[in-house]
Amino acid sequence: MIIDLLKFELKYHFGQISFKVAALLFFILGYFCVAQGGFGSDDVHKNSPYVITNIIALLSLFSIFSGTLFSANVVLRDSMYKMEAVVFTTSIKKLPYFVIRFLGLIISVFSLLVLVALGIYVGTFFLDADRLGSFHIIYFLQPLSVFALPNVLFSAGILFCTAVLTKNVRIIYVVGVLIYILYMLASIFGNSPLLATSTMKAGSPDILPLLLDPFALASFFGETRTWTSLERNQQLFPFDGTFLFNRLLWLGFTALVVLITYRLFNFRLQQQQQAKIKAAKAEEVELVPYRAFAVFSNGFRYHLDTFFAQFKLEMIFLFKNIPIMVMLLLWVFLFGVELKDQLFSGVYGIHSYPATGIIIEEIRSMKFGLVLIIFYAAETISREKSVNIHSLIYSTPVQNSVLWMAKTLSLFALVFILVTLNIGIGIVLQLTHGYFHIELPMYLSLYYYSAFPLLLFVVLIVFIQNLSTNKYLGMLLSMIVIFLVSYAERFGLAHYLFRFATVPDLLHSYFNGFGYYANAFNWYMLYWSAFVIVIAVLTIGMWQRLVEIKVKTRFRSIGLILKQHKWTTVLALLTWISCAAFIYHQTNTIGKYKNKQEQLNWSLAYEQKYKKLASLPQPVIKAVKMSVDLYPSEGKYSIKGTYNLKNETTLPITKIWIYVDPDINSFSVNVAGSKKSEKDERFSQQFMTLKTPLQPNKEVVMRFSIEVIKSGFTPFNSENSIVKNGTYIEIEKFVPHLGYCYNFECEDKHERKKAGLPEVADKPNLNKIYELINLETTISTAIDQQVITVGTLQTSWLANNRQYFKYKTAMPINFMFALSSAQYTLKKERYKGIDLSIYYQPGEEYNLKSMFKAVRDALDYGNAHFAKYPLKQLTIAEIPQYKGAATAYPGVVFSEENINFLGNYSQKGTIDQSYAIAAHETAHQWWANILAPADGAGYAMLTESLAKYTENVLIEKTFGKMYLRKYLAYDNNLYFLNRNNNEEELPLAKTLDQPYVHYQKGGLTMYAVKELIGEQKFNTILSQLIIDHEHPKPKATAADLVNAILKEALPKHKKFINDCFNGVVTYDLGIKLINCKKLTNGKFKIDLEIDAERLSNGDKKLPDLEVDLACFDQLEMDWEPDTKPIYDQKLQINQHKTKLSIIVAHKPKTVVIDSYGYVLDADKSDHLAVVD
Template sequence: MIIDLLKFELKYHFGQISFKVAALLFFILGYFCVVQGGFGSEDVHKNSPYVITNIIVLLSLFSIFSGTLFSANVVLRDNLYKMEAVVFTTSIKKRPYFVIRLLGLIISVFSLLLLVALGIYLGTFFIAADRLGDFRITYFLQPLLVFALPNVLFSAGILFCTTVLTKNVRAIYVVGVLMYILYMLASIFGNSPLLATSTMKAGSPDILPLLLDPFALASFFGETRTWTDLQRNKQLFPFDGAFLLNRLLWLGFTALLVLITYRLFNFRLQQQQQAKIKAAKAEPVELVPYRAFVVFSNGSRYYLNTFFAQFKLEMIFLFKNIPIMVMLLLWVFLFGVELKDKLFSGIYGIHSYPATGIIIEEIRSMKFGLILIVFYAAETIGKEKSVNIHSLIYSTPVQYSALWMAKNLSLFALVFILVTLNIGIGIVLQLTHGYFQIELPMYLSLYYYSAFPLLLFVVLVVFIQNLSANKYLGMLLSMIVIFLVSYAERFGLAHYLFRFATVPDLLHSYFNGFGYYANAFNWYMLYWSAFVIVIAVLTIGMWQRLVEIKIKTRFRSIGLTLKQYKWTTVLALLLWISCAAFIYHQTNTIGKYKNKQDQLNWSLAYEQKYKALAGLPQPVIKDVKMSVDLYPNEGKYTIKGTYRLKNESKLPIAKIWTYVSPAVNSFSITIIESEKSKRDEAFNQQFITLKTPLQPNEEIMMDFSVEVIRSGFIPFNSENSVVKNGSYIELEKIVPQFDYCYNFESEDKRERKRAGLPEIASKPNLNNTYELIHLETTISTAIDQQVITVGELQKNWIANNRSYFRYKTSIPINFMFALSSARYRVKKEKYKGVDLRVYYQSGQEYNLKSMFKAVRDALDYGNAHFAKYPLKHLTIAEIPQYKGAATAYPGVVFSAENINFLGNYSQKDAIDQSYAIAAHETAHQWWANILAPANVAGYAMLTESLAKYTENVLIEKTFGKMYLRKYLAYDNNLYFLNRNNNERELPLAKTLDQPYVHYQKGGITMYAVKELIGEKKFNTILSQLIIDHENPKPKATAADLVNALLKQVLPKHKKFINDCFNEVVTYDLDIKLINCKKLMNGKFKIDLEIDAERLANGDKQLPDLEVDLACFDQLEMDWEPDIKPVYTQKLQVSQRKTKLSIIVAHQPKTVVIDPYGYVLDVDKGDHVAVVE
């Protein structure tokens, strides 16, 4: 009998249309993820255990949604269809009934994940053989059994218990959402890489967050994010430690909850208590004569009365219940925790001031609210049917438009409540942290920027839900549509004309608000509003009246509705088409839109057409004189300029080959002495044939003009941004340049191979000589703005209601020049003959003192140890916080607002990033400007790595070595977090477009070399590098520094130097306390064991490392930044196990290997041994 009941239950589950649609969806997702998904570098096999587990783990989250639907639709069916009286009087007993319903739910949900595995397997047949490894069934079975099955047991168990105990659909929805929130909280505390900020945080989570994640995603991603490609290809996820405890904990919790539910479950009808009727004293009732009332069922008054009556009912239904209150409280809790985490636990532990501008950018996106819209739209649309009064309602003359409007407005109210709660969260967080600059207009803007897209989704979801006779199918279809819209770019629909109510992520800045995308946002909202008006008319025309009415009949009724709303529909369509035409013109015509594939094809075609011409002799730019007219309010600028060109080659030049950036809308390039000119508009190339070839050492003048239009209809480029306040343009990337541009090439290995192009190995060294220029720039901008650029300000004036600024360089500079234009305040200081200036926004003076100190310290250190600073000024100019932290140019640093000017570094344990970044960017005056390396692989080691070294040394000298230890720990963790993301890691001396190598690893490595050979010796080598390779001598390469080091270090250190720069090597260190014994003389003998391994190419090898050993009088948790060790020694580690004894004056609390944190080790938690 049990088997028969289970067969019947599963047949009922599998027969539901919602299950069939979900099954197809999960299968497609499995196939799509393995074929199109990216899970690490190209060396990670598509059928590796890591990739398969990754997909199954992620999609197991969707089991919450499918389990919610199946619980409400199938498990609760006896209650919904009033069949409990029949079922409970049959011979079926309580236990089999309970078990069969539970098993049916578990098996149906788990079968969806089996289909995911099937989709993955079949998808591998459509993947190139070189992307696949060996097939092993265990790669599928292990994630299904240790991840998918426990996750399904948990989610299905919780939902089943809720269903059985409450028999309330909305309670099921609340629990479904609660589980998502529980996962989100565990992700926040566990630093899950699925969160946008996680990859920017350092440090491993404690065991508690790993245990609190019921789906174990934090355990999986936290462990595997530092795995090598070899591990990802071969290694199954270890079923031990915190992960094993997590599985046991939540399986035990689920089993206990199911057991309790079984005990509480009553296998009988719940009798409604009859209210006692009090006997009432009979009183005579006066008869009222009958009067006939005339009822008008037409006209605006009746329409409004019915609308308001229905709206009142909808609002009561939606909000006057406990589940929605619980849901809203959960919303507040989740967003409050997440917002606090983002503000006060950023990269390097950065704490931001809770400024309104920062908060509204964090809370603007409310995609999570779409889940609530789907749930409550289904309940609202099906409300009348659920209580069987739909026949009564639709027998009245009420207009369907009144019902449609009432239901939509009630859902609109839900959206506005969510926005209001978010605003409340932001304000409360500000007040509780002592920040009282509450900027209400910014908050109120969220009712437009946050709410409006969701309102459009409300209309769409109501349309889908109304179209479906089954509300659970409608919910599933709605989620599918939302998924397709959210990931439309993955399906080739990148253009926002085809992505419903979707706009680029709005970027907020105190300079300009949401300015860049604001105008485009308005047009997209108008465009989709016109579309949803049509959707609304169709919804009203096909309004669900009776279940029995077929879909064909409902489609036929559209004609009557269209006739009724003829002009509304026509005007909406005209508006929609007009908006589409305008957006298309702005995006495709003016903005020269290219989707990802178009851009790839463009890059491949450019290389195929012009690569063979690379390296032809071309003139060198000697002088640049420009006039830049910036129009912030119009989002455009023009440049007119003249180059003085010189032929520094040994051959005559008959044809000059020049190009401009694809971002340029129009350009003109002329040379008076030219004979003819040929242009390639597709690639912005121009070939100019001279009347007389330019002979060696001869010069010629070239005139040019360019126009650039920037608007919110094209992707935002933080390096080419024109906004009403806070424009920032890196001009050297816009003005004409010569020869072949390697930056235009595509780095996609597979597409390059398909196109017959070779793999990019490294940048070619076409020229290792300096090509410095004299620069003179005249810039006009809005009358109330100040312009900052490279050079010294010669003059500024006002004319034609515009402000003009003329800058000129005092010495030749590299071909690097940018500008910013904004409404600035300025703080000035004179320091040892150098004019220091910081241009900033009013009200953002928090970190100016720290920035000035960093600049002074960096100038002193650079002048003392590297070379004399060549300029008489150094300027820092604040720019909007869009991407990155800062950018250095000769004599100018452009510094981002949030991290530098709005970061709160007043806490004692905070790393002062305003100091660190200012020191780093000032160091670039030596490491990028005075010494400009050859543009080859390893270039960034001589710029970013050495700037990080200078930054680290200045932090050490200013704040102490143990303060720096914390900073290096962040760099160490960020390096390991990012090293296995997308590509094979290159050695530091050959680094190429891998920031985690030349920033995080490079800074740590340079500091380790300093500790090995001494600061004075290392700085002498660096100073000599500048002497040997500054202008006019040949440019330096990474090999020059490595060779210089190898010549200077002791023979025993040469292998370590080679490992640092020419190999990809990390270490695994571990220290253990064996014994601590007090000696007769009162001193203490401490016996230690050190485990050490050298990790390279996936192999564990013998170490060859000199490292520090130190003792401290405090436990690690009590270390202050100024703590000093009570004992130190240098230790040469050359064996996997090293036993040693040390004698100390008194018993310390801790013994530490690598106390200053300059050894690259993925787990530094075992570097400290507690002395007991």
């Protein structure tokens, strides 16, 4: 009987249209995730255990939504269809009934994840063989067993219990949302990579957040973040440690809840309260004589009255709906926690001032609100039917448009409530953190920028819900549509014309507000508003009333409906088409839009056409003279200029090959003495053939002009942004260049192989000769703005209601020049004959003192240890916060707004990033400007890694070594967070395009070298490197520095140093306390055991390194930046296990291996032992 009942239950589940749609969706999700998803480097197989586990674990989150729908739709069917009286009087007992319903839900939800696995399997048949490893069924069974099944048991189990105990659909929704919020909170505290900023945070989470994540995703991503490609291809996720405890904890919790539910479940009809109900005494009722009322059902007043009556009912339903109110409270809690985390727990522990501009950037996107809208829309559309009064309501002459408008406006009210709550969260957070500069106009703008897209979704969701045969199918279809819109780019629909109510990134800055993206937002909102007007007309025309009409029949009536509202429809369609034409013109014609595939084809075709000409000899640029006209309010700029070109080869040059960045809208080039020109518009190339070949050591003048038009319809390029206030352009990247461009090549090895191209080799060190230029620039801009660029300001003047600035370099510089233009305030000081200036936004003076100090310290250190700073000025100019932190040019640093100027570093223990970044960028005056390395492999090591070294040394000297230890810990963790998220990691000496290598690993490596060979010796090496390779001598390569270090290093250090620079090697260190006892002389003897592994390409080998071993008389929590150890010695380790004893003079509290934190180790939690 049990088996038969289970079969019946499953047949009922599987027969639901909502299940069939969900089954198809989950299968497609599995297929597309394996086909389109990115899971680390290209060396990770698409059918590896890591990829399969990743997909199944992530999609198990959807068990919340499928469990919610199935619980409400299937588990409650007896109550819903008034069948309890029949079912409860059959011979079935309580236990079988409970178990069958429970298993039916679990199996149906779990089967969806099995279909995900099947979709993954089918998807692998459509992938290239070189992207796949060998097939093993265990790769599918293990994640289904340890992730999918426990997650389904938890989420569906809790929802089942809620359904059984409450028999209330709305409470089921609340619990579904609560489960999701529980997961989100665990993600926030567990630093889940699913959150937008997680990869920018460092540090391993505590065990508690890992245990509190009911889906165990934080454990999975935390453990696998350091896995190599080899481990990801071969290793199943280990079912032990914290992960095992997590699974047991939540399975135990689920079992307990289910058992309690079974005990509380009454297998009988709901009874009235047991208290006796006293009969009410009959009261005399005054009879009211009947009189007829005149009813006018066609006038405007009638429709207005019915609208207000219906709208009042809908609003009462909203505000007196306890489950909705609970969900709103949960919304406040989740967004409050998340906003606080975003503001006060950023990369390197950055705390931001809670400025309104920063807050609205964080709370503007409200996609999660769509979940609440879907739930509430389903309830409000079907409300009359749910309480069996639809026959009464729909038999009245009330118009469909009245019902549609009342229900839709109530959903609009929910949207505005969500926005209001977000604004309230922001203001409360500001006030509770002592920030009282509340900028209400910015907050009020969210009623447009946040709410309007949601309002469009409301209309679409109402249409879907009205079209669906039942509300649960409508909810599922709405979720599918939102999912497809959110991930449309993955499915090949990258163009925003096809992505409903979605706009390009709406970036906010205090310089520029939402800038020209506000204009694009307006156009897209008008475009989609016209579309939803047609949707609204169709919804009203196909509104469900008394008679259930088949969907097919209702679709056949579309023509009639549109004809009945032809003027509204025609006007909406004309608006829609006109907006589409305008947006297409702005995006595709002016903006040169390319989707991902088109960009790939472009790169492949460029290389196939021009790589064979890469060795064509070209002249070099010796002088640049430019006139730049900025039009900030119009979003455009133009440049006219001349190059002095010199033939520094030994052969005559007959053809000059010019190209510009594809971001340029138009360009023209003319070379004196050229006889013909060949232009390739597709690749922005031009060949100029000279009448008379350019002889060696001779020069020729090239004239050029370019024009750039930017708008909110094109992808934002933070390096080429012309905005109303806060323009920033890295000009050297957008003026004409000569020869072949290696940066245009495709680097995806699989796509290259399909196109018949060889694998990308290390980019060669193309030119070891300095090609310096003299630069003269005249720039015009808006009358109220100041321009900052490379060189010394010669003069400025007003003309034609515009501001003009003329800059000229005092000495030849590398081909590096950028500019910014904004309404600045200036703060200056003079230091040892150098003019120091900071141009900044008024009101953002918080960190100027710290930045000035960093610049002074860096100048002192660089002058003392590297080379004399060659210029008479050093300027920092603030730029909008769109991307990055800062960029250095000769004599100028362009510094990002939020981190440097709006970061709050006043709290004790906070890393002062304004100091660190200013020191780092000032260091680039030596490491990129005075010493400009040869282009190619290792270039970034001699620029970014050495700047990080200088930054770290200055932090140590300014704040203390223990302060730096905390800073290096962030770098260590960021390195391991990012190293397996892209292509195969290269050694430091070959790095070029892997920031986590040349920033994080590079900084740690350079500091380690300093600690091993000594600061003075290392600085002498660096100083000599500049002497040997500054202009006019040949440029330095990474090998030059590595060889110089190895030459000075002791033999015992050479292997470690070589591993750091020329290998991809990390370590696994640990320390254990064996014993500690007090000696007769009052000192303490500590017996220790050191564990050490050298990790390379997944192999564990004998270590060979020297590390610091320190002992402190304080616990780690009590360490101050200037805390000194009571024991500090270096220890040579060349065994897997090393036992030793140390003697300390004072009572020890902690013993630490790698005490200053510069050894690369994925897990440093075992580097410290507490002495009891």
